[in-house]
Amino acid sequence: MAKEKKGVRLEHISKIYQDPKTHKDFYAVRDTSLEIEPGSFVTLLGPSGCGKTTTLRMIAGFESPDEGEIYLGGEPINALTPNKRDTAMVFQSYALLPHYNIFDNVAYGLKLRKLDKETIRRKVMDILSLVGLEGMEARMTNQLSGGQQQRVALARALVIEPGVLLFDEPLSNLDAKLRVTMRTEIRRIQQEAGITAVYVTHDQSEAMALSDRIIIMEKGVVSQMGTPQEIYYHPKNRFVADFIGDANFLDGTMLRHEGGDGIVSVAGAEVRVAETERIADGAATTVVLRPESTALGDEGFFPVRVAVSSFMGAYQLYHVLLGDTKLIIHEYNPKGKKVYGAGETAYVRFEPGSAHCI
């Protein structure tokens, strides 16, 4: 449906803002380069203030970068205003035009492109049925629920067939259940339309569910880029590991390498771990353990003291102490397994290969 899938390339982009209180300049985005493949769904993920929205707004043209160049489909677009760029944005607040009905909202961009009435009508109706709003075209925006308004916003962005679709935290105003439904919808519609999408969110589960690739940002710079699996299983640093999912961190020392894996000494045990970048033998390192890939048993790598033990239905939740370090363990399918109570001592077990060191 989209006339042409376009990729986005950022080359050494920086954006400097002035702190309103101290009048000091700071980098909202610093020397960021990234490449978004045509037709892919890419998420910019990070805590608030990490520069993800600024990056998106620079692609849309609402902000202009202080350094660097942005390319859309190979063309530099720094000099273009938002209305001249082949992008369409879905806003957090929906930003529908309140004085227009649904049909006119969706038709707005087409009317500006001076299409004839019949074509506009056909395109609007097609897109409304794609987002599941057929029969609603005569309603006013305030007669719709939040989810429906967001569908209109999506339809309005899709109908002008942009090269790139931009999402600025579009689901954060919806309730939890609707959020899950809508993100599946967004993914389906993006795939059906075959359109390049850049999506900004601070919700890591949203990012995982939607994206082909995730770009994690921290303090204006890119921390890591990769598929959801790469980022989850092989986080590059503590920030990424902690931000995506829950993570336990254990200090250890790299002993030697065996068959591509590292052998790390942790709490007196020798553990086989995968690594993102090769760590020199003898160097200090941190082992990342996901709560769901660890379990407790009567024997294992190292002993811990159970501090909290609670039944969560799907899993038994343990908070255990290894010296002063607190670890979180989710033991799934607890039925029929031995459950440890607070104060007991148990051994931490995990599959070799599920640990990872950074």
Next chain:
Amino acid sequence: MFTKYKGLKAFRDSFVLSLIASPITALLSMIISYLVVKRRFKAKSFIEAVSMLAMAVPGTVLGVGYIRGFSGGVFRTGFLQGLYGTGAILIIVFVVRSLPTGTRSGISALRQIDKSIEESAYDMGADSFKVFMTVTLPLIKDSFLSGLVTAFVRSITAISAIILLVTPAYLLITVQINEFAEKGAFSIACAFATILILITYGSVLLMNLVMKYFGTSRKIREE
């Protein structure tokens, strides 16, 4: 009554002057509020403060100020002296008196428009002029209309600011009512007052009607 007590002339003068003053006020207040809300420039807060000033000054003081200011021309230079005693100075006073209300309502209407609504229109391909015409203007239309009517009603009922300023060339209805009441001719004063109430109330009704058909009600017309 209309001819004998110069009622017709009084109503006509009041009506015409207010009718001229109100669109000027409404436009000016929209321009000021647009500048204050949407633009960034140095004298912004100064302009906002000055437009509010007329609210703080009592009407008679404003009137005396205009007499002293214009009877000898601006700063006694004779410049704009011709203005004194004309209808124009009355219109200026009307505008200045009702500007704060219009500006306030304009500012609050514009501040209520989410920035992203205009951004989204811009993003869809509209240039900034088109955004203003198709988004900003329709969204502040109600505030503009009510500013218009408020300015009209305030002008036609104004007395404190103009009672000292008015010359026999212009008979204003409020001044006439005051005069008749002072003379003890309450029946005439009351009759005039009643007609004035009808005019002001009628214009408010008219505004409601206009809002209903040209406001946000595309829905009603389309169904």
